[in-house]
Amino acid sequence: MARYHIETYGCTSNRGESREIERRLRDAGHHRTELDEADVAILNTCTVVEKTERNMLRRAEELEGAVADLIITGCMALAQGEEFREAGVDAQVLHWEEVPTAVTNGECPTTTPDAEPILDGVVGILPIARGCMSNCSYCITKFATGRIDSPPVEANVEKARALVHAGAKELRVTGQDTGVYGWDEGERKLPELLDRICDIEGEFRVRVGMANPGGIHGIREELADVFARNEELYDFIHLPVQSGSDTVLEEMRRQHRVEKFRDIVGTFDERLDHWTLSTDFIVGFPTETEADHEASMELLREVRPEKVNVTRFSKRPGTDAADLKGLGGTLKKERSKAMSELKREVVREAHAAMVGDRRRVLCVEQGTGDSVKCRDSAYRQVIVRDATEHGVEPGDFLDVEVTSAETVYCFAEPVRSAAERADGAPTPADD
Structure with missing residues (x-):
């Protein structure tokens, strides 16, 4: 931590x-x-x-x-x-x-020992388990959380139901590594849990939090099918690869290699027409060579994730990686800058391609000024300005047309339904 x-x-x-x-x-x-x-x-x-x-x-x-x-x-x-x-x-x-x-330096998120659901506006935070099954050489979180401890599926479903009944429109399923939920009992329970949550009565969306490739790989087909059949699930997965080099992944003691990451991405590509891949890279791990760095850059160019977190490695006390001779700060800075520039190019391209599209979005929270932050079905961020004029507030579902794009989000205007047009409801275009 x-x-x-x-x-x-x-x-x-x-x-x-x-x-x-x-x-x-x-x-x-x-x-x-x-x-x-x-x-x-x-x-x-x-x-x-x-x-x-x-x-x-x-x-x-x-x-x-x-x-x-x-x-x-x-x-x-x-x-x-x-x-x-x-x-x-x-x-x-x-x-x-x-x-x-x-x-976080590429580490897993850490919930508190007594983590309970939280309703923040229309967003419900649902921690489904504590701990992980990994032993990454750079991560200090494991000292605080220990191994995975998974409450029963029914217990998490009841917590999710309580959040929906309390007014949650977006449920964020969280944990150190959601993909290994149930492993402490010898079962892979994430697909079952997500199916059960999506069966809860009400109109809401569900975002699945970080899942390491090592935990997801064995259930990738079953999990992708769960996403495909449940419209409540945002078609979004946070899958931190951390490096495009198998050599570096081994030194990091990650439980996957690059090919497993590609397998998961390929499976979701096959099952879903429109989805968002989020991933993380740690730049400047002590053993990372120039060739290793270029392998990460090439993987980023290849899979073109639409959300990318680039983190410069820094030592955490008590971890094995802290004992390794580190790379110079200038070198880490140069590699981080190169990857961040490539990231911006990839992410900007993805959002620019949305301009002109019509999307169904959920308004999640207030934005800057008189705007609201919304999410489309693939969890891409869409900003609607002049929210008061449009009569839009957090918790609303609406249809929008994307009008312009920035690097990490788009701007959109609400689209009137046929019934609204028949009623003569004013829109900015009528002014």
Whole structure:
């Protein structure tokens, strides 16, 4: 588990994003602390005037010297991220949504021992188990969670039903590794659990949290069929490969090799017409060669996941990987930059291809200003602006047409049904 220090500058929007970053970090078992005790510092920046920019650069330089890892996000990071690089600041410059994953250093999320369902707005958080079956050489989480401990399917279904009855429109099935749910009892229970949750009466969607390839591979066909027959399930899977090199995966003690990852992707490609692959890469593992790095780059080009988390390796105390001689910070930075640029190209292409499409979406939460964040059937993020004018709020299902795209999300306008047009309900096009 990481100890983090976060500083936020600027407007209310920035403060809201920092709160969301902290919520996700808290849910993953990480702890906020003072700067002198932190493993990682997060700087959420503002760029309103030139003086502010100078202050942000100065503060970034100060934080870089105080912690092992620095993450910079916010307005200046997104609009003028190159200024930090030109100033020689050794940091990851990320969109705020990428920050929580970067802090975890490729580790599994960590729920607390007494984790219970949480209803946050219209989103229900459903931890289905604690612990994992992995022994990754870089991960400190295993010291806190231990081996997998799976409650019965019926117990998790009842928790899911309670969340739906309480008003949840999106259920997020979480755990250190959802793919190994039930392994402690000698069974692979995730497909059964998901089928049972989808049978709950009501209109809602279900997102399956991170599942390591080693746990998913043996149930890939059964699991893909569960996705194919249940429209309640977002056609989305978070499958962290971590490296495109079998040599590095062996040193990481990951329970899969690249071919197993490809097998899973191929199976979902066969079963689903439209789905989203999310994956993670750790860049700069101590034994990673230039050829290993290029293998990861080539795998990214090949499978073209639509959500990619790129994390620079950092040592965690007490792990076996911490004893390895590390790569230089400059080399890790260069490899991280190269992969992040390729990632942006791949992700941008996927979202640009959505422009002009009509999609059914669920409004999940308030966005910046008068906007709402929505998810389509494959869990791609779609932003609807002027929500008040459109009469849209979290919990609504609606049909939209995608009008434009940014790197990690799209913008869309609601589409009126035939009944609405007959009623003469006004839309922006009528103005």
